[in-house]
Amino acid sequence: MSDHKTMTLTLIVWRQKNANDPGKFETYTAKNITEHHSFLEMLDCVNEDLIHAGKDPIVFDHDCREGICGMCSQVINGAPHGGQDRTTVCQLHMRKFKDGDTIYIEPWRARAFPIVRDLIVDRSALDKITQAGGYTSCHTGGVADGNAILIPKTIADEAMDAAECVGCGACVAGCPNGAAMLYTGAKVSQLALLPQGKAEAAQRVKNMTDAMTECGFGNCTNHYECMAACPKGINVKFIARMNREFIKAQFA
Amino acid sequence: MQFTSSSIGRKILMAITGQAMVLFAVVHLLGNSSIFGWLNGGINAYAEHLHSMPLPIILGFRLALLAIVCVHIWFGIQLTLENRGGRPRQYAVKSTQKATFASENMIWTGVLIGLFLLYHLAHFTFQIISPETAALKNLVPLHSDLVPNVLGMVVAGFKNFFVSFIYAGAMVALFLHLSHGIQSFFQTIGWSNDRSQPLLVKFGTLVALALFLGYVTIPLTIFAGILKG
Numbered sequence: 043m044s045d046h047k048t049m050t051l052t053l054i055v056w057r058q059k060n061a062n063d064p065g066k067f068e069t070y071t072a073k074n075i076t077e078h079h080s081f082l083e084m085l086d087c088v089n090e091d092l093i094h095a096g097k098d099p100i101v102f103d104h105d106c107r108e109g110i111c112g113m114c115s116q117v118i119n120g121a122p123h124g125g126q127d128r129t130t131v132c133q134l135h136m137r138k139f140k141d142g143d144t145i146y147i148e149p150w151r152a153r154a155f156p157i158v159r160d161l162i163v164d165r166s167a168l169d170k171i172t173q174a175g176g177y178t179s180c181h182t183g184g185v186a187d188g189n190a191i192l193i194p195k196t197i198a199d200e201a202m203d204a205a206e207c208v209g210c211g212a213c214v215a216g217c218p219n220g221a222a223m224l225y226t227g228a229k230v231s232q233l234a235l236l237p238q239g240k241a242e243a244a245q246r247v248k249n250m251t252d253a254m255t256e257c258g259f260g261n262c263t264n265h266y267e268c269m270a271a272c273p274k275g276i277n278v279k280f281i282a283r284m285n286r287e288f289i290k291a292q293f294a
Numbered sequence: 295m296q297f298t299s300s301s302i303g304r305k306i307l308m309a310i311t312g313q314a315m316v317l318f319a320v321v322h323l324l325g326n327s328s329i330f331g332w333l334n335g336g337i338n339a340y341a342e343h344l345h346s347m348p349l350p351i352i353l354g355f356r357l358a359l360l361a362i363v364c365v366h367i368w369f370g371i372q373l374t375l376e377n378r379g380g381r382p383r384q385y386a387v388k389s390t391q392k393a394t395f396a397s398e399n400m401i402w403t404g405v406l407i408g409l410f411l412l413y414h415l416a417h418f419t420f421q422i423i424s425p426e427t428a429a430l431k432n433l434v435p436l437h438s439d440l441v442p443n444v445l446g447m448v449v450a451g452f453k454n455f456f457v458s459f460i461y462a463g464a465m466v467a468l469f470l471h472l473s474h475g476i477q478s479f480f481q482t483i484g485w486s487n488d489r490s491q492p493l494l495v496k497f498g499t500l501v502a503l504a505l506f507l508g509y510v511t512i513p514l515t516i517f518a519g520i521l522k523g
Contacts, residue, residue, distance in 0.1 A: 054386070067386065120389030146386045153380050218393065220380030221301075251302055252295040260380025261301045261373050263397065264478040270391035278481070279488040286484030288302045 046076040049141040055100055056148045061156045077137035082107060082114060084136055101160040109133035112208030116161050117148040122212035122271040130273045150211050152220035154258040165211045167257035168225055174253035175246035176229045178238050191237050204232035206274040216271030219260030224268035226254050227280035234287050244294035247287040304369045309482035311366040312475050323508045335436050341444040374401045396474040403471040410464035449523035452516035461513045465506050472502035
């Protein structure tokens with residue numbers, strides 16, 4: 043550490059004891075932070091100091107810290123995951139900040155995501171959408187010969203692009219309406235593109251979009267903030283595809 | 295869930311009614327541009343042509359337009375109110391990356407256009423704003439007939455600075471509304487993908503700009519004294 047310049051930062055962090063607590067911002071100082079710290083490691087350092095001082099550490103979600111699991115969920119200076127292109131909070135590094143910076147850290151804010159504590163929100167509403175139809179229930183029989191079902195490479199690639207979604211909820215957090223259209227669009231598309239998913243495509247899109255509304259998500263107004271927030275770069279073309287699927291389903 | 299209570303169903307109704315009004319705005323501008331004289335007899339001949347259509351067609355067209363406007367306003371307000379609660383508390387720092395002033399203020403530009411529409415109908419359709427220049431009361435000869443003097447009514451109206459100002463201001467609101475609304479239509483009914491979407495944004499803005507320029511030219515040229523009655 044000694045050969046690195048260190049930074050001192052002011053953090054303004056949302057603290058909330060539970061879903062019923064009104065919550066408020068608290069100010070902390072992050073000291074001895076190097077540019078090599080990830081954002082979560084920087085928070086680990088602050089929490090160490092808080093624990094030593096006998097205070098409650100800042101509670102936040104995290105798991106793999108490799109940018110693939112989608113657990114970390116913080117709105118940093120107004121941008122979900124900190125606003126760096128295709129990056130989760132754990133892969134955001136402190137070299138993106140300067141000594142003396144003030145950083146606002148907030149939880150995902152959406153009607154469908156109640157705050158559990160501090161920066162942790164309950165994202166099970168996304169699971170409810172997937173439970174409503176994000177699967178295929180067709181009997182597939184025994185193991186088929188390889189390539190028995192022909193899928194063009196471009197279609198397989200596009201389905202994979204949709205399947206990149208890790209369900210972190212940044213799209214909802216970034217959406218001014220708290221809508222889950224990008225998430226649902228990705229889940230509907232990854233199945234609708236492939237032969238195994240096409241069989242139930244019409245019922246799926248109806249069930250999943252109904253679940254979206256029932257869970258309290260807002261409606262899409264095509265701001266495309268979701269696409270900017272998505273750490274996996276999911277494109278809003280999947281929302282257009284879901285809209286197409288929805289229209290097709292009306293005639294099915 | 296019913297189409298009219300589902301999230302995407304209501305979006306589709308907004309998109310289709312909105313696009314129908316865009317088409318109306320295009321045709322309305324083409325018709326109004328007869329004021330510049332490309333049609334024999336000018337705007338008076340155009341107005342007479344419209345009014346001489348069979349009554350059921352005129353009434354049917356007006357009722358259809360009214361229904362389209364009502365559906366668009368009803369779901370526009372309903373969806374906006376629902377979406378306002380979608381994020382119960384705003385972030386301390388506002389950092390939008392893709393949203394625009396136009397996309398964030400659709401309800402307000404919509405309200406302005408709606409209010410303007412009422413004024414516009416009172417002014418030129420029901421002709422109660424300035425009854426002394428009302429076209430229906432001032433007949434002028436056209437070919438071998440006497441027809442309402444629409445040109446005189448329009449020119450008298452736009453000679454007034456405030457009237458011209460209201461029209462120009464409403465067209466700014468229309469431009470903002472359509473610069474988001476037109477591309478939004480294609481996305482909502484699923485006629486877009488990653489390659490076409492950025493082009494549709496440009497196309498929508500260009501159409502909105504063309505309508506804005508076309509419409510403001512009429513009050514502007516009259517107020518500047520270029521176009522005379």
